[in-house]
Amino acid sequence: MTTQFGPSYVRAIAPYVAGKPISEVAREFGLDEARIVKLASNENPLGMPESAQRAIAQAASELGRYPDSNAFELKAALAARYDVPPEWITLGNGSNDILEMAAHAFVERGQSIVYSQYSFAVYALATQGLGARHLVTPAVRYGHDLDAMLAAIADDTRLIFVANPNNPTGTFIDGAALEAFIARVPRHIAVVLDEAYTEYLAADKRYDSIAWVRRYPNLLVSRTFSKAYGLAGLRIGFAIAQPELTDLLNRLRQPFNVNTLAQAAAVAALGDTAFLEKSAALNAEGYRTLTAAFERMCLEYVPSDGNFVLVRMGTDDQAGDRVNLALLKQGVIVRPVGGYGLPQWLRVTIGLPEENAAFLAALERALA
Ligand SMILES: *Cc1c(COP(=O)(O)O)cnc(C)c1O
Numbered sequence: 123m124t125t126q127f128g129p130s131y132v133r134a135i136a137p138y139v140a141g142k143p144i145s146e147v148a149r150e151f152g153l154d155e156a157r158i159v160k161l162a163s164n165e166n167p168l169g170m171p172e173s174a175q176r177a178i179a180q181a182a183s184e185l186g187r188y189p190d191s192n193a194f195e196l197k198a199a200l201a202a203r204y205d206v207p208p209e210w211i212t213l214g215n216g217s218n219d220i221l222e223m224a225a226h227a228f229v230e231r232g233q234s235i236v237y238s239q240y241s242f243a244v245y246a247l248a249t250q251g252l253g254a255r256h257l258v259t260p261a262v263r264y265g266h267d268l269d270a271m272l273a274a275i276a277d278d279t280r281l282i283f284v285a286n287p288n289n290p291t292g293t294f295i296d297g298a299a300l301e302a303f304i305a306r307v308p309r310h311i312a313v314v315l316d317e318a319y320t321e322y323l324a325a326d327k328r329y330d331s332i333a334w335v336r337r338y339p340n341l342l343v344s345r346t347f348s349k350a351y352g353l354a355g356l357r358i359g360f361a362i363a364q365p366e367l368t369d370l371l372n373r374l375r376q377p378f379n380v381n382t383l384a385q386a387a388a389v390a391a392l393g394d395t396a397f398l399e400k401s402a403a404l405n406a407e408g409y410r411t412l413t414a415a416f417e418r419m420c421l422e423y424v425p426s427d428g429n430f431v432l433v434r435m436g437t438d439d440q441a442g443d444r445v446n447l448a449l450l451k452q453g454v455i456v457r458p459v460g461g462y463g464l465p466q467w468l469r470v471t472i473g474l475p476e477e478n479a480a481f482l483a484a485l486e487r488a489l490a
Contacts, residue, residue: 131253138243142455151451158453159480161471164289164319164430166352168404168474171397174353174387181386189382196385199392200360204332210362212371215379217318217346217359220371221283222248224342224361227370228312229254229280236274237283238266240291240462242316245283264424264432265293268303275311282307285316287323290459290469292426297329304338312367315343318359319428321350321398322405327427332362339364347384349429350401351391356384405429408472415482419489430471432459435489439465448488454481 126133141162148155197208214220225248229235234255237245241261249256257279259270265288275282284303287294295303300315307313315331331343342363348354358380361371391397412431416423422434435441442465446458449468457469470481 129253131250135247135250136461138247139461141457142450144455147450147453147455151453153453158455159473159477160455161430161473161477161481162455162457162469163354164349164428164471165354166350166401166429167408167472167477168352168397168401170352170355170387171391171394173390173394173397174351177386177390178383181382184382187382189378189380189385191377193380193385196389196392199389200362203392204362206332206335206362209365210335210368212361212363212368212375213380213385214344214359214361215376215381215384216348216357217316217344217361218244219357219379220342220344220359220361221245221314221316222251223371223374224312224314224344224367225249225254225281226252227374228367233278233280234276235281235283236271236279238271238285238288240264240288240464241266241283242285242289242318243462245285261291263293264291266295268295268299272303272306275308279311281312281314283314283316285318287319287427289318289428289430290457290462290464291424291432292428292430293424294323294327294427296327297331300329300331301334304334304341307340309338309340311340313338313341315341317343318346318349320345322402322429323427324406335362335364339366342367347388347391350398350405351388352397352401353384353387353391356381356387358384358388404474405472408475408478411475411478412470412472412482419486430457430469432464432467432469434467436466441466442468445485445488449481449484452484452487454484456481 144158193213197211201208221244231253234257235249236257239261257274259274342361344361346359424432435445442458459469
């Protein structure tokens with residue numbers, strides 16, 4: 123008799139597939155690491171801001187001690203920036219940590235979680251990880267169908283995940299529609315609004331979700347330093363919510379979940395508005411370049427408000443993998459999204475101008 127360890131709902135999980143690291147592609151395809159272009163994980167192509175690098179160098183001497191568990195300095199900076207009490211803030215080891223904590227804090231095994239088809243993979247993983255029920259609503263034009271999500275709410279629903287903009291599709295829900303949705307969610311159900319790409323939004327699309335946190339005690343807004351702030355490797359994100367939700371997260375949070383370097387770098391990056399502006403401008407320019415090229419090449423794409431674009435490689439279910447392989451052989455790493463149920467598509471992160479050009483040249487050859 124074979125012994126099966128672990129609960130069946132854990133065994134049923136398909137592990138998260140991350141974007142391939144540069145070193146792995148270099149080994150696999152016999153390529154020079156320096157010539158590889160990675161546009162696979164929605165990282166900031168400018169890398170880490172210099173302000174954060176300096177903060178890290180200074181903080182390095184403190185690494186013999188544990189981090190500040192309460193992250194006094196960073197919470198004070200965030201509280202001032204968003205005009206909320208520090209007690210409303212929870213820090214995470216990446217916002218991924220926040221999403222996991224939220225699922226475990228708000229939902230019991232067997233209860234249900236609502237999220238949309240083609241939304242961020244971590245919602246499904248977090249749901250499965252605690253043996254909760256998935257209520258997945260069909261996407262509309264690759265984005266969230268908020269009415270369907272409201273209609274899907276069951277008696278045992280305790281959490282709704284909404285990504286805005288969404289990853290991997292880049293779709294965006296405007297602020298008015300989103301607030302109307304939150305207002306209609308029953309107060310005993312937590313809404314986790316995952317805004318990993320909010321810093322990239324054009325001025326006319328911005329909305330003030332922190333004002334909604336003051337209005338709705340069941341709303342938690344999740345943000346990250348991994349994307350526009352350029353700190354993906356440090357792992358740091360944060361949540362803003364009223365004390366009812368925040369207190370629950372704090373019971374589950376690992377005491378030292380955010381390391382010393384990440385805290386120091388985040389304080390510096392938060393104050394570095396010049397870097398954020400430069401990142402957003404570069405992204406907007408790259409978006410125009412990529413989408414203009416896709417139109418020239420007659421490739422369907424989903425209009426995106428993030429730092430990436432979902433683009434269709436063909437009408438057969440091998441198209442994504444086929445083109446992906448042809449790109450890898452040329453040293454260009456993008457993200458296949460078959461795991462999201464989008465096997466005909468690839469997701470490409472918007473890079474530096476020269477990286478976008480290298481990707482487009484490789485794509486032309488791959489499709490020729
Ligand atoms: C990248 C991403 C995150 C998580 O990023 P962290 O690095 O864990 O902060 C969360 N949500 C969405 C939608 C993302 O794309």
